[in-house]
Amino acid sequence: xxxxxxxxxxxxxxxxxxxxxxxxxxxxxxxxxxxxxxxxxxxxxxxxxxxxxxxxxxxxxxxxxxxxxxxxxxxxxxxxxxxxxxxxxxxxxxxxxxxxxxxxxxxxxxxxxxxxxxxxxxxxxxxxxxxxxxxxxxxxxxxxxxxxxxxxxxxxxxxxxxxxxxxxxxxxxxxxxxxxxxxxxxxxxxxxxxxxxxxxxxxxxxxxxxxxxxxxxxxxxxxxxxxxxxxxxxxxxx
Numbered sequence: 243x244x245x246x247x248x249x250x251x252x253x254x255x256x257x258x259x260x261x262x263x264x265x266x267x268x269x270x271x272x273x274x275x276x277x278x279x280x281x282x283x284x285x286x287x288x289x290x291x292x293x294x295x296x297x298x299x300x301x302x303x304x305x306x307x308x309x310x311x312x313x314x315x316x317x318x319x320x321x322x323x324x325x326x327x328x329x330x331x332x333x334x335x336x337x338x339x340x341x342x343x344x345x346x347x348x349x350x351x352x353x354x355x356x357x358x359x360x361x362x363x364x365x366x367x368x369x370x371x372x373x374x375x376x377x378x379x380x381x382x383x384x385x386x387x388x389x390x391x392x393x394x395x396x397x398x399x400x401x402x403x404x405x406x407x408x409x410x411x412x413x414x415x416x417x418x419x420x421x422x423x424x425x426x427x428x429x430x431x432x433x434x435x436x437x438x439x440x441x442x443x444x445x446x447x448x449x450x451x452x453x454x455x456x457x458x459x460x461x462x463x464x465x466x467x468x469x470x471x472x473x474x475x476x477x478x479x480x
Contacts, residue, residue: 261441266448269441276430281449283425287343287418288411288457291350295407298351299358307366307392308384320359328353328417336422346418346426353414354407361403365396401465408457412450427453 243263251262261269270277306313332349339345373391382390419428427450434442 258438258440261444265441266444269439270445270448273442273445277427277445277449280425280427280430280446281453283423284412284415284419284427284450285453287346287415287426288350288453290343291347291414292354292407292411292457294347295351295354295358295411296404299355299362299403303359303362303366303396304388304392306363313363317363320356324356328414332417332421335418341422341424346415346423349418350411350414353410353417357403357406357410358400359403361399361406362396365399366392368399369395397469398465401461401468404461404465405458408461409454412454412457416450 246263302316306316328349331352332345335345335348335352339348369392374387377387377391415426416428416431419426420432423429427446430446431443434440434446
């Protein structure tokens with residue numbers, strides 16, 4: 243940061259090209275109320291979309307774990323879905339669902355669903371088949387298999403995917419806001435760039451980075467909290 247500040251001052255770099263960090267800080271402080279208001283909208287969209295994606299990922303990955311036909315049908319579709327850029331799908335979502343909060347939530351869900359679903363599906367595959375066989379001999383059904391074997395085995399993989407998806411969620415929300423919104427950090431970025439207020443642009447980018455790190459930290463906290471303990475096969479045996 244000191245090198246950046248010194249270089250801008252020493253070489254007299256125009257503020258419209260590269261503002262000094264001190265100018266970015268001043269812009270953030272001057273715009274703090276507006277920035278935080280826009281950030282609240284982005285956080286709401288990102289959290290709602292991530293939550294929706296997590297619920298869908300659990301449902302789809304669990305169905306794939308229990309039914310081979312479902313896995314054979316859906317897994318290739320999941321992979322193919324990632325070959326379509328989200329920037330190409332987002333306008334369709336806006337056209338279909340309008341300019342309210344829902345399309346932004348759906349864009350976030352589209353961005354974050356794949357890492358969650360694939361991580362969870364692969365986590366299910368790591369479950370010890372001997373424990374599953376033992377559970378069946380004890381009369382356990384699919385719910386018992388899910389609760390005591392599959393879910394505990396998949397949790398580390400699920401949270402690995404959640405850490406990735408958490409940062410993607412903010413990006414997805416910003417992309418959705420670019421394409422049509424009245425509030426959000428994506429809207430603020432567009433307005434700042436159109437007015438050539440580069441220091442405000444950098445301030446918004448810094449806020450986006452900060453929000454992404456907060457989402458990552460929240461995912462990390464949830465992982466540590468959840469992986470401390472839970473229902474296991476040992477509990478079922480007792």
